[in-house]
Amino acid sequence: MADENVEMWEKLGIDIEKHNALLNRLGPAYQEIFLSRENRPEGMGFYDFVVGDIHGIRVKELRAHAAKGGKVVATYCVFVPEEIVWAAGGIPVGLCAGAQFSIPMAEPILSRNTCALIKSSLGFKLGLVCPYVQASHLIVGETTCDGKKKMFEILNEYHPVYVMEVPNKKSERSQELWLGEVRAFKDVIEDLTGNKITADSLAEAIDSVNARRRALQRLYNLRKASPAPISGRDALLVTQVSFYDDVKRNTQMINALCDELDERVASGQGIAPEGTARILVSGCPQAIPNWKLHQVIESAGAVVVGEETCTGTRFFSELVPSVDSNLDKQIEAVANRYMNIHCACFTPNEERLDDIVRLARECKVDGIIHYNLQFCHTYATEAAQVEKRLEKEGLPLLRIETDYSDEDTGQIKNRVEAFLEMVKP
Amino acid sequence: MIYAGLDVGSRTIKMVTFDSVVREAKVVAAGVNPLQLCRELLENKEYSRLVVTGYGRHLVASALGGDIVSEIKAFAIGARYLFPECRSVIDIGGQDCKVILLTEEGGVGKFEMNDRCAAGTGRFLEIMAGTLETSVADIGDLALSASRTISINSLCTVFAESEVISLIARGEEPGAIALAIHEAIATRIRTMVLRVGIKEKIVFAGGGSYNRCLARLLEQKLGKQLIIPESPQTVGALGAALLAGECKTGN
Ligand code: SF4
Numbered sequence: 284m285a286d287e288n289v290e291m292w293e294k295l296g297i298d299i300e301k302h303n304a305l306l307n308r309l310g311p312a313y314q315e316i317f318l319s320r321e322n323r324p325e326g327m328g329f330y331d332f333v334v335g336d337i338h339g340i341r342v343k344e345l346r347a348h349a350a351k352g353g354k355v356v357a358t359y360c361v362f363v364p365e366e367i368v369w370a371a372g373g374i375p376v377g378l379c380a381g382a383q384f385s386i387p388m389a390e391p392i393l394s395r396n397t398c399a400l401i402k403s404s405l406g407f408k409l410g411l412v413c414p415y416v417q418a419s420h421l422i423v424g425e426t427t428c429d430g431k432k433k434m435f436e437i438l439n440e441y442h443p444v445y446v447m448e449v450p451n452k453k454s455e456r457s458q459e460l461w462l463g464e465v466r467a468f469k470d471v472i473e474d475l476t477g478n479k480i481t482a483d484s485l486a487e488a489i490d491s492v493n494a495r496r497r498a499l500q501r502l503y504n505l506r507k508a509s510p511a512p513i514s515g516r517d518a519l520l521v522t523q524v525s526f527y528d529d530v531k532r533n534t535q536m537i538n539a540l541c542d543e544l545d546e547r548v549a550s551g552q553g554i555a556p557e558g559t560a561r562i563l564v565s566g567c568p569q570a571i572p573n574w575k576l577h578q579v580i581e582s583a584g585a586v587v588v589g590e591e592t593c594t595g596t597r598f599f600s601e602l603v604p605s606v607d608s609n610l611d612k613q614i615e616a617v618a619n620r621y622m623n624i625h626c627a628c629f630t631p632n633e634e635r636l637d638d639i640v641r642l643a644r645e646c647k648v649d650g651i652i653h654y655n656l657q658f659c660h661t662y663a664t665e666a667a668q669v670e671k672r673l674e675k676e677g678l679p680l681l682r683i684e685t686d687y688s689d690e691d692t693g694q695i696k697n698r699v700e701a702f703l704e705m706v707k708p
Numbered sequence: 709m710i711y712a713g714l715d716v717g718s719r720t721i722k723m724v725t726f727d728s729v730v731r732e733a734k735v736v737a738a739g740v741n742p743l744q745l746c747r748e749l750l751e752n753k754e755y756s757r758l759v760v761t762g763y764g765r766h767l768v769a770s771a772l773g774g775d776i777v778s779e780i781k782a783f784a785i786g787a788r789y790l791f792p793e794c795r796s797v798i799d800i801g802g803q804d805c806k807v808i809l810l811t812e813e814g815g816v817g818k819f820e821m822n823d824r825c826a827a828g829t830g831r832f833l834e835i836m837a838g839t840l841e842t843s844v845a846d847i848g849d850l851a852l853s854a855s856r857t858i859s860i861n862s863l864c865t866v867f868a869e870s871e872v873i874s875l876i877a878r879g880e881e882p883g884a885i886a887l888a889i890h891e892a893i894a895t896r897i898r899t900m901v902l903r904v905g906i907k908e909k910i911v912f913a914g915g916g917s918y919n920r921c922l923a924r925l926l927e928q929k930l931g932k933q934l935i936i937p938e939s940p941q942t943v944g945a946l947g948a949a950l951l952a953g954e955c956k957t958g959n
């Protein structure tokens with residue numbers, strides 16, 4: 284089976300040697316952060332299995348899909364409406380871009396002052412180490428931040444890229460623009476796949492993506508219990524895997540996990556004893572395999588009970604409302620749903636502050652840690668407003684600005700530990 | 709009953725033993741083997757409990773059988789013990805600097821700590837002193853001898869160093885360059901202070917407080933008086949020892 288993988292990777296043009304090095308790094312990290320932990324829910328077995336063969340099984344499915352003429356569409360951001368891709372018989376995959384490994388491969392090209400996510404993304408393509416990138420027929424970018432926007436131009440020299448324009452405001456005119464973008468995206472995807480999207484196919488896609496969102500919401504609701512039934516690391520992993528796994532299978536797996544957690548909550552069984560400090564993480568996306576902050580927080584004896592991030596609530600808290608079976612109306616409903624993502628790329632973005640406060644209270648947290656990827660200016664600047672608002676609400680906040688490398692882990696530990704002592708003396 | 713506190717920093721290791729008063733306070737340079745140094749520091753000492761803080765706390769506490777506490781809390785407790793009216797602490801250590809606001813009761817209310825960047829730390833001063841061919845101990849007095857003020861723009865250690873080199877090449881007075889370096893650090897600390905919003909009385913601790921120029925500039929920039937403890941480097945170790953006595957730690 285391993286040989287089969289190698290053969291597949293070779294066909295995809297993967298740089299086998301470098302790729303081996305990447306996998307060899309992932310293994311021990313995964314062992315330490317996940318497998319070595321006790322008392323994990325059995326339902327995490329599926330995720331361990333998927334990550335254990337992270338570039339095998341799922342890529343094989345994508346290849347089988349392509350062999351039958353199907354298309355694979357890769358994305359980086361939660362703004363790209365995946366329903367459209369599913370409805371046209373394509374498969375969307377959210378790319379990882381959370382690995383330090385690929386960053387040096389992008390550094391000769393990108394400015395040093397670029398966020399790790401952008402460097403990692405481009406590095407995966409330039410280094411030929413990501414089979415998901417290689418297996419995709421189109422990468423869909425967006426204009427959510429300047430670094431990404433310009434990076435996509437460079438990426439386009441190496442891989443077909445299509446960029447959607449995400450507006451900067453939430454005004455009516457912006458909504459109009461975005462609706463036009465979603466319509467144009469539909470045309471692009473129809474051209475790519477050769478399939479027409481129908482009211483029926485879109486309705487089905489909406490249903491299945493909504494179902495996964497509901498399952499993730501269920502997971503997040505369970506984390507509100509005290510003691511928390513699952514670690515933040517595991518919950519984060521579930522969301523991260525949801526970005527690239529099959530939507531239906533994943534929904535089942537999340538629900539199965541939640542059934543198990545239901546029992547834990549009912550019997551008062553927690554991943555950490557009651558009274559453990561509870562933390563909400565808010566800010567930039569934590570793409571797989573970026574587990575750095577969660578690992579620090581939970582090793583310091585706290586438990587992360589929610590993520591107000593793109594690899595958290597921003598990914599699933601809004602559903603597409605059900606509308607009549609009318610393609611135009613459905614597309615509008617899809618477009619509206621995405622305009623409700625409270626990303627810092629919007630101005631103003633008051634709703635995000637409300638979200639943080641609401642989640643902090645619902646999850647009964649002792650403190651909030653604002654996670655900022657270094658050089659992500661929208662989040663770094665918005666953090667000032669977050670700080671002000673939380674101070675007003677009497678909610679303690681710690682701001683962490685970092686990247687994927689390990690060199691500052693010691694300093695982050697220092698600050699996180701001091702913060703935990705402060706909020707839970 | 710004697711309690712021991714260790715503050716295992718990246719540049720120095722501090723040890724305090726305490727019963728109802730400070731028995732002993734020691735500062736040694738942290739070599740390549742901090743654990744060995746800590747063992748030696750505690751050798752033949754009778755103590756009922758040990759609490760370790762500082763960068764190497766996890767390593768040392770698990771090897772020598774102690775509990776851990778963050779530097780923030782350790783400094784807060786140490787400073788408060790020395791000066792019961794203290795509401796804020798500024799600490800400039802070898803590899804980091806921090807600003808802590810205490811609550812009225814003496815708990816940690818808010819804090820700021822430098823990230824991976826060395827600007828504003830003792831290390832920064834040390835490198836600049838080297839470039840000016842003086843020592844950390846003397847650079848403050850050199851700065852106080854300046855006959856004019858100039859400024860350096862960079863806070864990044866690497867860039868600041870090349871800026872200093874070009875100032876030297878231009879024939880700039882060493883005292884003025886040294887003063888500019890101190891200005892840069894004080895400005896940086898001031899930003900942290902503003903973020904935290906400190907209150908009086910303010911304790912200025914850590915090796916950085918030995919530097920008279922830095923203390924003076926900070927007082928000017930903040931418009932407030934700073935209290936410098938007699939043994940400013942051992943405030944964290946003292947806090948740890950006090951915690952050992954209270955049988956109370958961070959986690
Ligand atoms: S932070 Fe904004 S731009 Fe970045 S992935 Fe999330 S939604 Fe997209």
Ligand code: SF4
Pocket residue numbers: 398399400401427428429430431567568656658659660661662
């Ligand atoms: S984290 Fe910030 S800078 Fe990085 S890609 Fe997302 S929005 Fe852009």
